[in-house]
Amino acid sequence: MRKTLFRLHSWLALFALLPLILMSVSGSILVFKNELDGLLRPAEVTLTAGASATRLPLESLAADINRQWPSYELGAWELFDDKHSADRVYLIRRHSSDWFKLYLDPYQGRLLSGPLPVNHHFTDWLSEFHYQFLLAETGMVLGAVYGAILLFLGLSGLVLYRQFYTRLFTLRWGKDLRLALSDTHKLVGTLASPVLLVLAFTGLWWNIEYAAHEFEHTDLPVSQRLYNDQLPLEQLRQQAEKRVSGFKATYLLLPYEQGMAISFYGAVPSANPLLSDYASGVSFDAQSGAFQSQWDIRQMGLGGQILDSYRLLHFGSFGGLLSKLLWSLVGLMPLLLAATGSYLWWHRRSKKRLSQRRRMALAADRG
Structure with a gap:
């Protein structure tokens, strides 16, 4: 044997x-990856916002992106509010299923890049x-x-x-x-x-x-906007953060298929160091903005928490620089x-x- x-x-x-x-x-x-992106492309990735800077409303930022890039549709959005990280906004080119990414300063509303293929940069x-x-x-x-x-x-x-x-x-x-x-x-x-x-x-x-x-x-081609772009996205984010105790939105997923909701994913305070920043969330109807559902990783049992821990465990980001090294x-x-x-x-x-x-x-x- x-x-x-x-x-x-x-x-x-x-x-x-x-x-x-x-x-x-x-x-x-x-x-x-994050450290390398900041080193290789500081003008796109790194911000120098002051301590008192506040994010502009999501609907205002979204409207600017839609106005400047009308041949694309918003699909997903990585939200940062640490004063030094740019938002990552994911777009889908109309009449295709091709995804692109751009970088945004959410404090000044400046686009730091145009839409580029999601694998354009070295680390991507x-x-x-x-x-x-x-x-x-x-x-x-x-x-x-x-x-x-x-x-x-x-x-x-x-x-x-x-x-x-x-x-x-x-x-x-x-x-x-x-x-x-x-x-x-x-x-x-x-x-x-x-x-x-x-x-x-x-x-x-x-x-x-x-x-x-x-x-x-x-993947079906996106040919039209599948959500109501008049919805107050910032109010929806605030509502999401009130519904789940301690919730901090870190990711916005917008509909790119029929029947999808507007969903905010994010982090919640916990003694478990392996919970990711996307473990909990709240979803809303894409047309009316009515509340649909919420989930809190702290209430999902051991199985759900184990599955969520894979993100931090795979890249060793649960213990800061020491665990990553x-x-x-x-x-x-x-x-x-x-x-x-x-x-x-x-x-x-x-x-x-x-x-x-x-x-x-x-x-x-x-x-």
């Missing part, structure tokens, strides 16, 4: 070697590559497959080297290269496995969820595991071939 598990571990690692390396490197970079392109390999639905399926392989490699490695902890501090680095790399492979895999398993499982879950949604759902570093460990594992596989193959040649030569001498 152990030999079979070892072979599966080895062959699956070789099969997924390059994709896992690419996912590892891209994911480790994306841990610091890298994010699409990390999740989809730039292959849309097919890429999501591939991402799920490689996520499942990484999950299996982590679990099988723990089973194969479960006794390694007993000699963790007696590594054979002074012997020969094979033993040194073997112990390094086991050490890195064992110590990194908790984080790698979290990354593998959350990534696998997301890809399966998104792929299932995309295969069931066909740890996640980024551990996320790169598949590079070292790939290098040491490949050498060990090559060494075993070479040794096996040499042994076969010797047996063949011995048989020929006897013949």
Whole structure:
């Protein structure tokens, strides 16, 4: 049984070697996506609003966007009120299902960019590559497959080297290269496995969820405004924040399909550090603005909170800079595991071939 598990571990690692390396490197970079965006594009991403600055009403901002870009429709809106982060506004080009993104100063009402494809900038392109390999639905399926392989490699490695902890501090680095790399492979895999398993499982879950949604759902071209643009969006936001205790709206989703509501997603105060900033929400009728529903993650039970935690767990953003540094570093460990594992596989193959040649030569001498 152990030999079979070892072979599966080895062959699956070789099969997924390059994709896992690419996912590892891209994911480790994306841990610091916000910081990189601010460094690479400060004029679009970073604001210098004063402490007393207040956001302009949402309907006023929306009207300005609609006036300046009449060939687009508002679809979604990332809301920030920290005085230094620009809003991210997502638009859909009319008579298509193509999404674009622009940056907005919500305090002065200035558009900091025009609509650009959602994968135009480096970190956005890298994010699409990390999740989809730039292959849309097919890429999501591939991402799920490689996520499942990484999950299996982590679990099988723990089973194969479960006794390694007993000699963790007696590594054979002074012997020969094979033993040194073997112990390094086991050490890195064992110590990194908790984080790698979290990354593998959350990534696998997301890809399966998104792929299932995309295969069931066909994006239809947006040819008209599907909400009443005379609604007081700012009042709806304020109403949402009153309905859910402590609620702070961070995301506005506007209808881009028939039957959709106007929905505000946001954060609520909690002792749970793994709750995301989009866990709770309130929705309103897209035409009348009448209240429809609300949800509070604090009342959704353990299952709902676990699912919501995947967002912070995948990118390690639950503990500030320290957890992000740890996640980024551990996320790169598949590079070292790939290098040491490949050498060990090559060494075993070479040794096996040499042994076969010797047996063949011995048989020929006897013949």
